[in-house]
Amino acid sequence: MSNSDAVDEPHAVGVAALIRRRLGECSPAERRVARTLLASYPSAGLGTVAALAERAEVSAPTVLRLLSRLGFGGYPEFQRALRDELAERETSPLTAYRASERGGTPPEGALPRAAAALPDAVAGTLADLPQGELDAAVRLLADQQLRVTAGGGRFSALFANYLVLHLMQVRGNSRLLPAGPVERADMLVDVGRRDLVVLFDFRRYEEPTLELARQVTARGARVVLFTDRWLSPVAGLAEVVLPARVDSPSPYDSFVPTLALVETLVTALMDRLGPVAGARLKAMEGAQQAFGGR
Template identity: 75%
Template structure:
């Protein structure tokens, strides 16, 4: 099934065109998304420190006909966020098309949509952070998305160094987190059926001054309210499992950007790695 753009992603994309008061509403929504959107207009206005008409003007700017419509769409989105492969299997209609033809139909559009929907400025912010060699990069993900974290870290190890996966073992994990501070950058991968442990990690490291890049889906992980940069990917799939193919394409764009940003630094490091590897080949 082809995805529509999530409410949180629309809010982030439109904040730049809003009035100061409207931006307060958008940030209040993102900070405790989606719970803040399910409150009353008065409660949301109080949370944002604005008037109720400002809340309604903001929703109108996003294209909603009113607060009831906004909440209806939000509730529909919540149902989609929580769907499991088992539930998807039970609800899916039968199909006679082959897996190959379904993949050819779905995946190219999902990749293209992911790359064209993402604002250039957001990608550039992520590239600049990842290219800052004064920052120590730590990446972490969930049960499946940890593979994406590992893929990114392997590239960063070669291009800039000072990059690592967050260890899974409790002793090693504590050692990796105990000295976290303002010179740390975390790249967190969190996709729907979001993991509470990843959210708690984001809260802990941002409280200590670390910065966060979030890679997530169109519904946006709750970590979006804590992240400096949010990189959403589509998850359209030829199967009942969400696809990480679009997210992988986004990582390829990130890596290409880091190579461009580092220039000769990346080239020199790659040459040194090649030389150091020779005795072991």
């Protein structure tokens, strides 16, 4: 990788996503550093090289070899990338709105801005996604012995609901995490090794989502995470991480790429299930007709 790639690629996909993408290329010692970084991201990378090496139980040269493999010219360059990400991941709609006000009203209208931003964001999301992560998510969802529970935040819960509605159609044994505390406790009290929890968590990450991930993984459940390129703290607990870009024509992050990612996952799942998905769809249509559904 050239020096220009060392700057451009982390900016495009995020440092954590880049680490996950290159994990399979690493030596065992480098993987220990990578997993240490991901488990406490980004704070684990903001200390000294010696501190990170000690935490990962490797030598300082091993840390530097990993960073070189990722395309960084050294530890200072790696830390600059992390600090830039920290600034970006703390951006709120209000901050973005004020920045756009200072820049004045764009000369083009909303439609041209959307036409410029959204297709690139979708294409970039799908191009950046490691095939191995998508395959791992499909394998888990295709295992019908696993009960699937999906949940999200204020906005991203919409995508948890959208995913579950598809899973009900093609594989069953899937449910949406309720908002109410009593209903949520009832649903989660028996979570264990036969559970798969799909979480949606995007920047300005929600602490209850992280705590939920801690609780369910401690009970043996597995987690699939949909997040942005800066990666939710849940990524350190997740078995599979599916990052999406959030480029938008407005001060709000766009969920259009996330929708594309969910639909890609559903498509891949149906491909894997094959006739099983078809039989389930036929049974669901029959049940809907029998019980007055549409």
